[in-house]
Amino acid sequence: MEAASVAHGGHESAHGAGEEHHGPIAANRSSRVDAPTLGMLLFIISEIMIFGAFFTAYFFIRVAQGDPWPAPGTTIPVAVAGFNTAILVSSSFTLHWAETSIKRGNRFGLRAGILSTLLLGATFLFIQINEYVHLGFAPRDSAQATIFYGLTGLHGAHVCIGLILLSFATIRSFRGHYSPEEHKGLNVPGIYWHFVDIMWIVVFTTVYVI
Amino acid sequence: MLNPLRSESDAFRLLLYVIAVFGTIIAIIVIARAL
Numbered sequence: 001m002e003a004a005s006v007a008h009g010g011h012e013s014a015h016g017a018g019e020e021h022h023g024p025i026a027a028n029r030s031s032r033v034d035a036p037t038l039g040m041l042l043f044i045i046s047e048i049m050i051f052g053a054f055f056t057a058y059f060f061i062r063v064a065q066g067d068p069w070p071a072p073g074t075t076i077p078v079a080v081a082g083f084n085t086a087i088l089v090s091s092s093f094t095l096h097w098a099e100t101s102i103k104r105g106n107r108f109g110l111r112a113g114i115l116s117t118l119l120l121g122a123t124f125l126f127i128q129i130n131e132y133v134h135l136g137f138a139p140r141d142s143a144q145a146t147i148f149y150g151l152t153g154l155h156g157a158h159v160c161i162g163l164i165l166l167s168f169a170t171i172r173s174f175r176g177h178y179s180p181e182e183h184k185g186l187n188v189p190g191i192y193w194h195f196v197d198i199m200w201i202v203v204f205t206t207v208y209v210i
Numbered sequence: 211m212l213n214p215l216r217s218e219s220d221a222f223r224l225l226l227y228v229i230a231v232f233g234t235i236i237a238i239i240v241i242a243r244a245l
Contacts (some may be wrong), residue, residue, distance in 0.1 A: 033216075041215040089229065096222045190218030194225045201232050209236050 036188050044195050047158070051199055054154055058147045071142040077131060084127045085200065088159075091120035092197045095166075095190055098173070105180045107123045107173075108177065114170045114186070117193070121163050128156050148207060155203050158196045165189035 029035060061067050070076050094116040101109025132149075141147040169186050172178065178186055213220055 037216065044215060089225075092222065092225055096218070098220075099218045187218045191215060191221045194218070196223035198225055198228045201228055205232050205236060209239055 006019055034184070036184055037191075038187050038190055044192065047195070047199075051151075051202075054147070054151050055202075058151060061143050061147055061165070065143075067144060069144055069206065070148065071137070071144040074135075074137045074142075074145070076135070076148065076208060078208045080127065080131055081204055082123055084131075085204050087127070088124045088197055088200050089121050091117045091124070094120065095193055099183070099186060099190055102173075102178050102183045102186060103180055107176070110178060110186075111170075111173050114173050116164065118163065118166050118170050121159060121166065121193075125156060125159050125163070128152065128159075151203055153209055155196070155200055158199065162189070162193050162196045165192060 033041065041175055062069050094113045098110050098113025098115075098117065100108075101113055137145050139146045169189050172185055215221070
């Protein structure tokens, strides 16, 4: 006990009584990007790598292997996917409407925009699931089917995550949490939603059109 | 300079560019297949 108090006293004398620090050291923060935006930036970069891995498999089958797309005896509904693309793209427009509305202090525009985005995103996901039900082939049937379900399913999972984030933003919008000065909670999910939309345009073009 | 990961507005602007580029690619493919 005495030895401990001596050791403690020695430690204090070494650093000086006025320079004592309690708790964990302060986090090092970027002076350019705030923490939520930096987190989303790093998350999106990791997501691009995941999609890149799936696209590598897709192009390996079509280019390196030279297999037909889609697999012989199967069809993929291009018209339905095109309609779904229009729905998802319009959801990005409504989200941008919500963001610009809150910047101008228009709370009705914010609520209408974010709610429309949520409903359009949910519609996209519903049509996607309905498409899977009526496709007539399973992921195990061929390499093409595996990649088709892999790429579109990976994107569908991202839409799901986006809808969860947008649900939080919608609830907060209706509770009046956002203002023209402070709406980071809408801005960060907005970046993610546009990323999901951009990825779908790439997936749609490669999987359904080319 | 456009940085799509900085704000929602920039990300939306990038989306518009992507729509323009891929829309052109899809149009070219559809026209080429029709000919």
